Amino acid sequence: SQTIHQWPATLVQPVGSPLSLECTVEGTSNPNLYWYRQAAGRGLQLLFYSVGIGQISSEVPQNLSASRPQDRQFILSSKKLLLSDSGFYLCAWSQTGLLDYNSPLHFGNGTRLTVT
Amino acid sequence: AQSVAQPEDQVNVAEGNPLTVKCTYSVSGNPYLFWYVQYPNRGLQFLLKYITGDNLVKGSYGFEAEFNKSQTSFHLKKPSALVSDSALYFCAVRDVDDSNYQLIWGAGTKLIIKP
Numbered sequence: 001s002q003t004i005h006q007w008p009a010t011l012v013q014p015v016g017s018p019l020s021l022e023c024t025v026e027g028t029s030n031p032n033l034y035w036y037r038q039a040a041g042r043g044l045q046l047l048f049y050s051v052g053i054g055q056i057s058s059e060v061p062q063n064l065s066a067s068r069p070q071d072r073q074f075i076l077s078s079k080k081l082l083l084s085d086s087g088f089y090l091c092a093w094s095q096t097g098l099l100d101y102n103s104p105l106h107f108g109n110g111t112r113l114t115v116t
Numbered sequence: 117a118q119s120v121a122q123p124e125d126q127v128n129v130a131e132g133n134p135l136t137v138k139c140t141y142s143v144s145g146n147p148y149l150f151w152y153v154q155y156p157n158r159g160l161q162f163l164l165k166y167i168t169g170d171n172l173v174k175g176s177y178g179f180e181a182e183f184n185k186s187q188t189s190f191h192l193k194k195p196s197a198l199v200s201d202s203a204l205y206f207c208a209v210r211d212v213d214d215s216n217y218q219l220i221w222g223a224g225t226k227l228i229i230k231p
Contacts, residue, residue, distance in 0.1 A: 042204075042224045043223050043224065044206070046218060049218070059218075090159050092160075101148055101210055101212055102148055102167045104152075105152075105162070107161070109157075109158050109159045110157070
């Protein structure tokens with residue numbers, strides 16, 4: 001069965017410090033990968049998605065970047081955090097190919113980031 | 117513009133009573149519809165989806181949802197609520213006819229089941 005791992009679970013970082021959040025998926029190959037941010041415990045904002053190694057699409061211009069160095073690894077980064085980067089970050093994967101459209105997303109347990 | 121509306125910010129139901137969480141959508145093409153549940157400080161879990169066929173779809177934990185094309189709705193239902201159903205529920209839609217197939221998310225509805 002497929003599993004998704006996301007770490008760390010919580011993170012407190014000062015303004016101006018760098019960020020690296022990691023997400024890995026097991027039990028599937030060539031998944032679509034996603035980074036979402038959830039602010040104030042409600043709405044989901046798609047930040048980045050990737051359909052393959054080295055292929056990153058950015059949905060919202062911001063202080064963050066994403067990379068996919070391996071097929072099942074997705075990394076969210078920042079060189080200098082802002083206060084507004086605080087939030088709950090969720091990684092997700094979905095199947096590719098003909099099942100793209102009807103494939104649900106499968107989420108990790110999230111990282112609670114607090115920028116102080 | 118494509119959108120999903122969850123008109124109720126919060127729904128309160130007594131344990132054992134039926135529950136409904138409302139969702140309406142707007143897409144230009146054909147919709148694929150999804151429901152997810154989120155427990156505190158956790159990721160979202162997939163509950164059920166409508167792709168085609170029977171308008172009533174059944175999912176995890178005894179939940180079901182009814183697709184109504186004329187009303188562009190996809191309400192989530194459960195015949196008898198449990199306290200453990202208390203969580204945040206999200207509706208999402210994907211426009212099959214849109215080459216950008218990203219999910220459009222509702223704002224979420226907090227479901228509170230009282231003992």
